[in-house]
Structures are given as structure tokens and as C-alpha cells.
Amino acid sequence: MSEKQALAIDVGGTKILSGLISKKGIISDRRTFSTKNTLVDALVLQLEEIIDYYISSNEISGIGIAFAGTVDYKKGIVIEPPNFSFSNLKITEILGKKFKVPIFVENDANLATLGEKHHGAAKNSDEVVMVTLGTGIGGGIISVGKLIRGFNGSAAELGHMIIDPDSKVKCGCGAYGCFETKASGKALVRIALSKLENKPKSLILDYAQGKDEYITGPFITEAARNGDKIALQCFVHLSRWLGIGLTNIVNIFNPELIVLGGGLANAYDLFVPAATDFARKDAMSPNKESFKVVKAVLGDDAGLYGAAAMVFGRIE
Ligand SMILES: [Zn+2]
Known part of the structure; x- marks a missing residue:
């Protein structure tokens, strides 16, 4: 059986990127969506649709989410996203009710840095x-x-x-x-x-x-x-x-x-x-x-690579 991949999602105020990433850093089925709405219910629904799409045809080892704004990564809470009309979203808990895989969230800039460290310019x-x-x-x-x-x-x-x-x-x-x-x-x-x-x-x-x-x-x-x-x-x-x-x-x-x-x-x-x-x-x-x-070197995908690194336990 092939190795499970991580589902990586990068949530920004105007667009959401997603893709499957292997441990070796191979990205596949990369997709870009417009962020439909800045309200919490709309965002959660959109994320659920994106995740549904991937897990319907792939076995994944976990979901890593890069989010623009302050994040409490230990508690899985998006605290103050500047581009959205909500605060203190318990995103891993909410998505975890539907998807029974490990879910992580972290600030997008931190994850972009982690991505460059594991798969990019700072290897x-x-x-x-x-x-x-x-x-x-x-x-x-x-x-x-x-x-x-x-x-x-x-x-x-x-x-x-x-x-x-x-x-x-x-x-x-x-x-x-x-x-x-x-x-x-x-x-x-x-x-x-x-x-x-x-x-x-x-x-x-x-x-x-x-x-x-x-x-x-x-x-x-x-x-x-x-x-x-x-x-x-x-x-x-x-x-x-x-x-x-x-x-x-x-x-x-x-x-x-x-x-x-x-x-x-x-x-x-x-x-x-x-x-x-x-x-x-x-x-x-x-x-x-x-x-x-x-x-x-990773461009817009740096956050995705970092999110995958988080899933694969390379968070530190
Ligand atoms: Zn300033």
C-alpha cells in the first residue's frame, strides 16, 4: 500500500489553497478556491467541502491548516484572523467532529517558514x-x-x-x-x-x-x-x-x-x-x-508544505 499523504490547506482572506503532500514533499491534486465568505459558518462549510473532496478518494494521515492571523496551535484555535468576521474559532474541534483524522492549525507565516525549512530554500x-x-x-x-x-x-x-x-x-x-x-x-x-x-x-x-x-x-x-x-x-x-x-x-x-x-x-x-x-x-x-x-523557492505553496510538515510530526 502506498504511504498516506497529508491534506494541506492554506486559508487566506481571498483564496484557499489545498493539496495532498507526501512525506517526501511531492504535492498532488493542488487546487485553488476563492474564499466564499468571511463568516464563520460559510468558511467551515467550505472547508468541509474541500476536505470531503479529498477524503472521498484518498486515505490521508491528517489535515494541516495554515491560517492567516494569530493561532493557538496547541489548542487548535484561530484567535484573530484579520480577513474574517470572527474570532476564537475552535477549528480543529469543529472539523474533528466530522473528520476522524488528526487535524492541526498554525499561523500561515510560521508554516511557510517551516515549509521552506523542510522542502525549500532552508533545507x-x-x-x-x-x-x-x-x-x-x-x-x-x-x-x-x-x-x-x-x-x-x-x-x-x-x-x-x-x-x-x-x-x-x-x-x-x-x-x-x-x-x-x-x-x-x-x-x-x-x-x-x-x-x-x-x-x-x-x-x-x-x-x-x-x-x-x-x-x-x-x-x-x-x-x-x-x-x-x-x-x-x-x-x-x-x-x-x-x-x-x-x-x-x-x-x-x-x-x-x-x-x-x-x-x-x-x-x-x-x-x-x-x-x-x-x-x-x-x-x-x-x-x-x-x-x-x-x-x-516554494512560492505560494510554502504554507501547504509547512502544514504537511505539521501533520508528519515535524512541527518543531
Ligand atoms: Zn505595524
């Missing part, structure tokens, strides 16, 4: 910090081979370390000058808007049909790749702030590897080497000599 390292550069900035920390979760399970909020207290930009968390207001995809657009205030000639504006509200990270990236001076300056600016964030991470965690993921990592070569140089210069010895920065 041979026990000292890893993952930084996800998307619209915001997420993070996960592995030390001595284990996730660092903190007292409430909500550690590793790397995006909310304050690196520019004089900033006028208020973060979603309520503070000013958080890392994610300075070095995320949204920050890149903000930097571009300030440099384009007087409407200088730039490919960014050409791509955005001259409209500020149409400016996106991918447009800025494309303009930079085509040699646009302002776009290149935007990335220089971004790299300085990313460099400050990386310096703090290198000093505090002394990682062997920093794995950079998220949509903005598509522009990796335009700003990460420069940011790495800043950290290499500004952090303390011996931390600054030994760390490496690498690009995440």
Missing part, C-alpha cells in the same frame, strides 16, 4: 528567519530547528518592528514607522509616488497611464528593468530600509539563513543584494560575516 539549516515581502511584511523564525512562537504564539511579527519613529505613515497595526511601512510592496509604491510628485518623465507613469492610483509594484519593477532612472532610485531607497530591517534581524537572531519570499521577491536582484550589503556592513561581528540571504 539544511536550523537557524532561519523568513521575511515575506508582499503588500505587508510577514515573518517566521526557526532557532535550534524549532519555530519561535513566543508566549501567545504571535511572535515573529517582523513587519512591525519600528525602524523610523519619525515617519508620518501609520501602519495597519496603529504604530508609525513599522518595517512594513518602509520596505513592503506598498512602501515601494509610496516611495514611487513621492518621487513622481512633480510628474517627471518616467516609464512608471507611462505604464500607469499617467495615473497615480494605477501605479503598482510590478510596474515599478518593469520600469527599473528597462533602465528607468526613477524606478531604479525607488529600489535604492527601498534597499536602505530593507537593509535596516535585515541588520536588526541579523543582530537579534544571528541567523544562518534569511529566506526572502513574497511577491516583491520577484524583484530580488533589484534591491536585495544592496540591502544585504548594508546589513553586512552595519550588523555586529560575527553575525554579519556569517549570514546568507536566499530567495524562497
Whole structure:
């Protein structure tokens, strides 16, 4: 008989990913769904339908769920999901009434980090910090081979370390000058808007049909790749702030590897080497000599791989 696979599900505010993953990390029957509704009953029903589909034709060893938001993984509770209209959902207990297999839930950024450790860019390292550069900035920390979760399970909020207290930009968390207001995809657009205030000639504006509200990270990236001076300056600016964030991470965690993921990592070569140089210069010895920065390799599937690792008992 073939080895049982894990059913991995990654629940986000706009989409839900799912797939079967073997112990060796082979993914199959990967599916993507739109998140139908942010209400609790609708979400539970949708998850039950997804699970029903898989277990009707497969024997699975367990279900691992990655969830965006604060999670108490020991109790199986989704505490504060920012994209949904509920809190304190006992998700493993509710699904466990119908499905008689082990069910686990954990924060999606933690599981993405675990996924990269077991099947991705950080395979041979026990000292890893993952930084996800998307619209915001997420993070996960592995030390001595284990996730660092903190007292409430909500550690590793790397995006909310304050690196520019004089900033006028208020973060979603309520503070000013958080890392994610300075070095995320949204920050890149903000930097571009300030440099384009007087409407200088730039490919960014050409791509955005001259409209500020149409400016996106991918447009800025494309303009930079085509040699646009302002776009290149935007990335220089971004790299300085990313460099400050990386310096703090290198000093505090002394990682062997920093794995950079998220949509903005598509522009990796335009700003990460420069940011790495800043950290290499500004952090303390011996931390600054030994760390490496690498690009995440699992993309959107990192959370699924981490969820499967949880099922296979590699949670630590
Ligand atoms: Zn913040």
C-alpha cells in the first residue's frame, strides 16, 4: 500500500489553497478556491467541502491548516484572523467532529517558514528567519530547528518592528514607522509616488497611464528593468530600509539563513543584494560575516508544505 499523504490547506482572506503532500514533499491534486465568505459558518462549510473532496478518494494521515492571523496551535484555535468576521474559532474541534483524522492549525507565516525549512530554500539549516515581502511584511523564525512562537504564539511579527519613529505613515497595526511601512510592496509604491510628485518623465507613469492610483509594484519593477532612472532610485531607497530591517534581524537572531519570499521577491536582484550589503556592513561581528540571504523557492505553496510538515510530526 502506498504511504498516506497529508491534506494541506492554506486559508487566506481571498483564496484557499489545498493539496495532498507526501512525506517526501511531492504535492498532488493542488487546487485553488476563492474564499466564499468571511463568516464563520460559510468558511467551515467550505472547508468541509474541500476536505470531503479529498477524503472521498484518498486515505490521508491528517489535515494541516495554515491560517492567516494569530493561532493557538496547541489548542487548535484561530484567535484573530484579520480577513474574517470572527474570532476564537475552535477549528480543529469543529472539523474533528466530522473528520476522524488528526487535524492541526498554525499561523500561515510560521508554516511557510517551516515549509521552506523542510522542502525549500532552508533545507539544511536550523537557524532561519523568513521575511515575506508582499503588500505587508510577514515573518517566521526557526532557532535550534524549532519555530519561535513566543508566549501567545504571535511572535515573529517582523513587519512591525519600528525602524523610523519619525515617519508620518501609520501602519495597519496603529504604530508609525513599522518595517512594513518602509520596505513592503506598498512602501515601494509610496516611495514611487513621492518621487513622481512633480510628474517627471518616467516609464512608471507611462505604464500607469499617467495615473497615480494605477501605479503598482510590478510596474515599478518593469520600469527599473528597462533602465528607468526613477524606478531604479525607488529600489535604492527601498534597499536602505530593507537593509535596516535585515541588520536588526541579523543582530537579534544571528541567523544562518534569511529566506526572502513574497511577491516583491520577484524583484530580488533589484534591491536585495544592496540591502544585504548594508546589513553586512552595519550588523555586529560575527553575525554579519556569517549570514546568507536566499530567495524562497516554494512560492505560494510554502504554507501547504509547512502544514504537511505539521501533520508528519515535524512541527518543531
Ligand atoms: Zn505595524
